[in-house]
Amino acid sequence: MSFRTDSPVPSAQPFRRLLVANRGEIAIRVIRACRELGISPIAVHSDADVDALHVRAADRSECIGPAPATESYLSIPSVIEAAQRSGAEAVHPGYGFLSENPEFARAVEAAGLVFVGPPAAALEALGNKVAARRTAEEVGVPVAPGATLGEDDDVAAVERLGFPVMLKAAAGGGGRGMRRVDEAGQLGEAIATARREAQAAFGNGTIYAERLISPARHVEVQLLGDRDGNLAVLGERDCSIQRRHQKLVEESPSPAVDDATRAALFESARRVAVTVDFHNAATVEFLLDADGHHYFLEMNTRLQVEHGVTELVTGLDLVAWQIRVAAGEALPAQVLNPPRHGHAIEVRLYAEDPYDGFRPTAGRVGAWRMPEGPGVRVDAGTEADTDLRPEYDPLLAKLMVHAADRPAAIARLRRALDETLIGGLQTDAGFLRWLVDEPGFAAGDYDTSLVTERWGNGPALTAEEQALVALTAREARVAGPAARAPQARPEEPASAWGRLARREALRR
């Protein structure tokens, strides 16, 4: 059912080899785009990822160091060396890791390779969130009232904003280093924690404060630009369902955005983008208040986790276009002004326990059954019987659905989640399955507080659920060793035949 708006194959091959400087699902996503463009994909891996799925998906893989990301996926010299060793002509950074690091972009270009992303100067100008806020203000894009916290903790300036306020890392993004502060008394401790997290995560302890917009929707605009200065505004995504200020669910179009608001959002996004010499993919994030006013949050100069939602409604392959514009191709008319069809929703499957504050649940994935069928796309970074690495992000897979309208997309998502089975550890799938039946979500009536206000730690088990799981466990015990956990009993080839026979019998 997937449609393509653009010509899927460029007339000339953009590159012969491309290094994918990432891991997990996004590395596989970029590898797939390379394959379709006729480019040989080269993966990188840390010692912990020798057997990882993304390594096997690539033509070859270069080892870039030990398990900790700081010594491998975040090591600029290791990645550059791997690119040169492999004969790659270009480097795609994915998201996270080095994707928004101007020093990395410069090092890639200095090594005579093409960086698949915006120019280093754009990463620099927009990477500092305090500077980006100022830039947005200068071009007439609204921002929430704010204050920067210098070395001497200018608490008074923050207090003048009025509580509650949000503390954020200047070098941050992706929700990390963010702290809500409700009253002056909590400010000192919150500043210390926010600084420590910012220092640990970004190597820069500078933070700033913004007056809290509440209730708020988180809506972002996808941009794609070429080296000739053409800029495509590819629609918005609503990312209001979050925990710890990090996204769990994204959809396009946003149920909270009417045509006038959409036009205003697009105009603001365009204004921010043209302040820098920009090409490639980026996203401008906004908060939307109850009256439909928008406030600039930040501009992410990279591919977003949730880019697939936009791909589904526009029929464009954003990753392929990132690579093509990096190679110098100009965006054609159908990309600059693509039609938008239907409704797309993405849910992120995380190794987290939604019944315990979305705490990460490291461990081993056992069963792994992903949904299929019409209008369903799964971008996964793991598979059955795989240890999860505590060093890296707990994102297991992204499940996306596309349908003619929002009710059909929700019905499709419910069906797809019912087909999804992940064993070995708790994931947020229980929350997501609850969400598709939540009346507010179905009505499009929700904001960034949904997880805290309506989910909490999840509903109590119903009597029916208890009786069903009681039966399942009792029958599993009575059935004996055939129903043991996968970790406890490695499979002999003989049992695979037995399973096959049983499945065949069930099909009749």
Add this chain to the structure above:
Amino acid sequence: MSELEVRVGDEVVEPVDGWTVEMVDAGHGLARLTDGRRSVPVLVEGSGSDWVVTLRGRRIPVTVRTWRERLMAEAATAAAAHAGPVTIKATLPGLVVALQVAEGDEVEEGAPLLIIEAMKMQNEVRAPRAGKVIEIAVASGQAVATGAPLLRLE
């Protein structure tokens, strides 16, 4: 084995009548519950008396015990009630980034003890009960595995 007792959480639960369980992939615990009209896919993992059933994305621990296992478990619970010092262990692998107590400190229940960074998140470890910190087994900057002893409370 009709006298098997099934508990979901702390509650004894009567398994539902009229439904059957079909194993689809026993190796991974994939099964299908059906009452002849509807069907629900489930996952069942475990062995002996300890099971986890995943229903609509939620992992639900279930204990299935014989009367003998019940008696033994009750005896073990009674013994634990008299226990002395408690060792606090890491519930996830990560890096100790901050110690918030020192040996000899008296702490309240729920007091922050230390912070473990795992999967890019700072996780605060809190005191499960009030007591005195009698031993700290880790240092700031140290990597810990799941189950590693962190400190002891008396």
